[in-house]
Amino acid sequence: MPTIPHLLLATTGLALATLASALPAQGSPPAQQEVARGKAVFARHCAACHGRGPGDDGSAHLPGTAALAARYQGSLPGALEERKDLDAETLLYFVRHGSGPMPMFRKTEVSDADIGSIAAYLAASAASVRK
Numbered sequence: 001m002p003t004i005p006h007l008l009l010a011t012t013g014l015a016l017a018t019l020a021s022a023l024p025a026q027g028s029p030p031a032q033q034e035v036a037r038g039k040a041v042f043a044r045h046c047a048a049c050h051g052r053g054p055g056d057d058g059s060a061h062l063p064g065t066a067a068l069a070a071r072y073q074g075s076l077p078g079a080l081e082e083r084k085d086l087d088a089e090t091l092l093y094f095v096r097h098g099s100g101p102m103p104m105f106r107k108t109e110v111s112d113a114d115i116g117s118i119a120a121y122l123a124a125s126a127a128s129v130r131k
């Protein structure tokens with residue numbers, strides 16, 4: 001029959017195993033997770049304006065992508081997912097202040113951590129663009 005010390009040991013072992021499996025999620029998440037998270041945040045808050053267009057009918061109904069393509073005239077891509085120059089600090093500035101027709105986002109909508117994840121996603125997606 002199980003003695004109390006045995007039960008205690010088993011419980012402690014379980015608690016340690018649980019703690020160990022929970023630890024990686026507390027520090028900075030592994031790069032892949034960060035990218036996946038950024039992709040989801042981008043899809044939810046940014047892609048409606050900054051997706052890779054144009055749409056099915058050929059019209060550029062992506063105001064962000066269209067505005068940036070017009071501004072940079074080919075010196076930089078219109079789609080944010082193809083930009084290699086957007087670090088978290090730059091994104092933070094635009095996301096918190098907005099720009100022209102682009103709205104600003106509050107921390108309760110898009111957190112600083114979300115913006116870091118978007119930066120990781122944009123870097124990964126830009127790196128995978130074939131030139």
Ligand code: HEC
Nearest residue numbers: 045046049063064067068091094095099100101102103110
């Ligand atoms: C309602 C449409 C809309 C949404 C949503 C939107 N943007 Fe924008 N964004 C724009 C437009 C339009 C511009 C160009 C602004 C201008 O002409 O001043 C822009 C500009 C930017 C720029 C500046 C790039 C440059 O080179 O000047 C960044 C960075 C940016 N957006 C990031 C984001 C991110 C990240 C999100 C999601 C959190 C987002 N935007 C959501 C419309 C949008």
